[in-house]
Amino acid sequence: MREQILELLQDLNPDITDDDSVNLVEDEIIDSFDIANLVAAFEDAFEIEIDGEDIVPESFYNITAMEALIEKYKN
Amino acid sequence: MKLVTDYLEDTAGRIPEKTALIDEHRQVTFGTLQTEAKKIATKLISMGIEKQPVVVYMNKSVEVIETFLGVAYSRNFYSPIDIHMPGSRVEKILETLKPCAVITKRECLTDPNMFGDTPILYFDELMEGSVDEEAVHAVTARAIDTDLLYVLFTSGSTGTPKGVIICHRSVIDYTEWVTKTFDIDETHIFGNQAPFYFDNSILDIYQMLKTGATMNIIPENLFSFPIKLLEYIEEQKINIIFWVPSALCLVANLKALGKRDISGLKKVLFCGEVMPNKQLNMWRRALPDALYANLYGPTEITDVCSYYIVDREFADTDSLPIGFPCENTDIMVINDQNQLVTGDEIGELCVRGTSLSFGYYNNPEKTEAAFVQNPLNTQYPEIIYRTGDLVKYNEYGEIIYCSRKDFQIKHMGHRIELGEIETAVSSIEDIQLCCCLYDEKRQKIVLFYTGEIEGKEIGERLKDLVPEYMIPNRYKPLEEMPINLNGKIDRVALKALI
Numbered sequence: 215m216r217e218q219i220l221e222l223l224q225d226l227n228p229d230i231t232d233d234d235s236v237n238l239v240e241d242e243i244i245d246s247f248d249i250a251n252l253v254a255a256f257e258d259a260f261e262i263e264i265d266g267e268d269i270v271p272e273s274f275y276n277i278t279a280m281e282a283l284i285e286k287y288k289n
Numbered sequence: 290m291k292l293v294t295d296y297l298e299d300t301a302g303r304i305p306e307k308t309a310l311i312d313e314h315r316q317v318t319f320g321t322l323q324t325e326a327k328k329i330a331t332k333l334i335s336m337g338i339e340k341q342p343v344v345v346y347m348n349k350s351v352e353v354i355e356t357f358l359g360v361a362y363s364r365n366f367y368s369p370i371d372i373h374m375p376g377s378r379v380e381k382i383l384e385t386l387k388p389c390a391v392i393t394k395r396e397c398l399t400d401p402n403m404f405g406d407t408p409i410l411y412f413d414e415l416m417e418g419s420v421d422e423e424a425v426h427a428v429t430a431r432a433i434d435t436d437l438l439y440v441l442f443t444s445g446s447t448g449t450p451k452g453v454i455i456c457h458r459s460v461i462d463y464t465e466w467v468t469k470t471f472d473i474d475e476t477h478i479f480g481n482q483a484p485f486y487f488d489n490s491i492l493d494i495y496q497m498l499k500t501g502a503t504m505n506i507i508p509e510n511l512f513s514f515p516i517k518l519l520e521y522i523e524e525q526k527i528n529i530i531f532w533v534p535s536a537l538c539l540v541a542n543l544k545a546l547g548k549r550d551i552s553g554l555k556k557v558l559f560c561g562e563v564m565p566n567k568q569l570n571m572w573r574r575a576l577p578d579a580l581y582a583n584l585y586g587p588t589e590i591t592d593v594c595s596y597y598i599v600d601r602e603f604a605d606t607d608s609l610p611i612g613f614p615c616e617n618t619d620i621m622v623i624n625d626q627n628q629l630v631t632g633d634e635i636g637e638l639c640v641r642g643t644s645l646s647f648g649y650y651n652n653p654e655k656t657e658a659a660f661v662q663n664p665l666n667t668q669y670p671e672i673i674y675r676t677g678d679l680v681k682y683n684e685y686g687e688i689i690y691c692s693r694k695d696f697q698i699k700h701m702g703h704r705i706e707l708g709e710i711e712t713a714v715s716s717i718e719d720i721q722l723c724c725c726l727y728d729e730k731r732q733k734i735v736l737f738y739t740g741e742i743e744g745k746e747i748g749e750r751l752k753d754l755v756p757e758y759m760i761p762n763r764y765k766p767l768e769e770m771p772i773n774l775n776g777k778i779d780r781v782a783l784k785a786l787i
Binding site (some may be wrong): 246251271 | 535
């Protein structure tokens with residue numbers, strides 16, 4: 215799953231790497247518009263429907279956070 | 290009404306204790322707004338400054354509006370500059386504008402040398418002054434409605450921002466139309482999103498002033514947290530918004546709609562870029578009882594020249610009309626032969642009327658190119674503004690936006706001349722040729738270039754030259770730039786490479 219997420223991230227910003235120590239949101243590497251696009255991409259790729267309440271910056275800090283978000287909905 | 294300050298005189302006279310403005314830190318009544326504005330005016334008048342440009346350089350706050358009105362009361366015109374704008378771009382604006390004063394707050398002025406010799410006035414010090422009613426009265430008595438009220442700078446294709454000048458009369462004409470068309474009164478509470486250097490804010494500010502409505506300046510960071518944004522709207526009892534479509538789309542795309550009860554919001558107006566029906570439909574489903582209106586217009590015609598109040602269903606993929614001309618505005622759709630289009634022929638949208646800017650400040654060349662003699666009038670001098678937008682009429686007689694004539698784009702709600710980005714990129718050492726395109730589908734600015742430099746590096750250098758929203762999202766280095774038969778960069782070939 216990490217690889218898939220990374221691919222979708224790199225679609226938005228090719229410079230993103232698999233490095234959890236980088237906070238993508240606080241370092242302004244992705245913004246709200248990117249998050250909106252990611253949500254749509256995740257829903258499509260993983261066949262889930264993410265609830266608006268879970269669309270908070272914390273869920274998008276790094277790949278691990280995004281993995282957790284997706285797992286929550288896969289189960 | 291001769292001047293916009295007459296609106297304030299009237300409203301402050303009637304309901305001085307009503308709340309006019311609210312921001313994160315304070316709220317002011319109409320009475321206070323009037324007094325504080327007049328303090329600023331008194332100071333400017335005492336400095337002998339009249340009919341001159343005054344820069345307003347502050348973070349978005351109640352104080353900015355007080356300053357705008359203070360400048361207006363002193364018979365000067367204001368020009369707001371975004372405090373996040375890179376210094377080199379501010380310099381270009383200052384070269385064009387040559388302001389007589391800058392009004393700012395200490396915490397906003399990080400580089401005191403930024404304004405050279407121009408006198409700097411600090412807001413808090415201005416508040417310690419007093420009001421000289423006689424002086425202010427004398428000055429407003431000799432002001433006329435065609436005196437300038439503001440200059441707003443927009444992206445310039447040759448790299449230098451253009452200052453659109455607007456007089457009191459145009460704003461009054463616009464304000465009267467908005468009040469009448471949307472039935473605005475003092476029960477309205479506006480949730481302001483538009484930055485004050487963007488003319489969408491003209492609607493919020495002057496409706497507040499004229500009708501006694503309240504303008505609530507929504508904290509900017511809430512736009513990254515749509516659910517908190519909706520909570521704010523509900524708590525503050527905001528019942529009307531006039532936002533840029535990107536803001537509405539963000540709320541929809543981040544799935545916040547339906548998460549909070551915002552049924553108090555009765556009027557949703559939008560302007561500034563194409564509003565996709567897909568996201569509009571999401572809003573319409575979540576808030577079915579609200580009035581929705583698509584407003585259209587460039588800065589050069591005082592914010593809005595046409596409007597469409599949504600009155601029927603649209604499929605997600607339909608184009609939302611930009612509708613009909615505002616009352617007292619004439620729209621002419623002109624084809625390549627300089628004649629009015631017929632049937633569903635596409636032509637350039639041109640505007641005629643009181644709403645027209647007098648042109649670009651200190652830029653006769655650009656002014657003459659866009660503000661031209663009405664080709665259908667050979668009898669007397671009459672100016673029309675050529676918007677550069679290509680449109681056509683549909684079967685209901687509504688105007689439908691088609692595309693641009695040139696290389697201006699709307700990106701995340703911002704008006705950008707791709708040429709301005711190209712000019713900035715070209716100034717970077719190591720760049721040979723460059724060309725900027727816009728990927729409409731993915732909403733990304735794409736830069737093609739030749740030269741020994743990394744895309745990332747270009748982005749870094751651009752931070753000192755152009756605003757953040759103009760920085761390309763994709764960098765595509767090429768071995769060779771495709772050139773067409775005319776010896777120009779082949780944009781068609783580049784488009785295929787996106």
